[in-house]
Amino acid sequence: xxRAATTSDAFNAVxxxxxRHILNYLAMRERSVTEIVDAMAIEQPSxxxxxxxxxxxxxxxxxxxxxxxxxxxxxxxxxxxxxWTSTFERLWKHQLLRIKERAEAxxxxxx
Numbered sequence: 001x002x003r004a005a006t007t008s009d010a011f012n013a014v015x016x017x018x019x020r021h022i023l024n025y026l027a028m029r030e031r032s033v034t035e036i037v038d039a040m041a042i043e044q045p046s047x048x049x050x051x052x053x054x055x056x057x058x059x060x061x062x063x064x065x066x067x068x069x070x071x072x073x074x075x076x077x078x079x080x081x082x083x084w085t086s087t088f089e090r091l092w093k094h095q096l097l098r099i100k101e102r103a104e105a106x107x108x109x110x111x
Contacts, residue, residue, distance in 0.1 A: 030072040
């Protein structure tokens, strides 16, 4: 079965590390394309391509002010990603607790 194109699915869109980095950068406030380019240290056409994908799946919103474009995270669109990953939080906590318990048991056995 073929995978969905990254432009049609939020999960596939965020599978790309640069897109996650852009979303992290936009998490706290709106940013211009120039700010994003400077922060990401990648070429403007590449940033624009990633922003187009993120906008296409609804993860970011865009606002034009004159010639500048400003992007912000669409929190409502991020929610399904957060809810899905949070289902694994209990598993991660359990695994970390087991690792900690094993380390403590190993420390207790050392002379």
